Amino acid sequence: MIIAYADRCSFQRCADEAGANASGERYFATLRELYGAPQIDGRSLKELWSEADDFYYFDSEL
Structure with a gap:
């Protein structure tokens, strides 16, 4: 999940069934930085x- 804020964006990846690959929420200054950063x-x-299988977009102001 990618969330855009006024001054940053965050990324959180869902865990696998065992929970071993949960990412926690990480913050980035820009979407471009997030896009290129190793996870x-x-x-x-x-x-x-x-x-990616699906995309959902909820904020029409971006």
């Missing part, structure tokens, strides 16, 4: 973006 498994969203 808990060492891979970035840039690398994984094409593997």
Whole structure:
């Protein structure tokens, strides 16, 4: 889940069934920084973006 705030954004990845790969919430200054940053498994969203199944967008002001 990506949440955009006025001054930052956060990313939190869901855990697997065993809970071993839970990420916790991490903050980034910009969406661009988040997109390129390695996550808990060492891979970035840039690398994984094409593997996403669904996208939900709730804020029409962005």
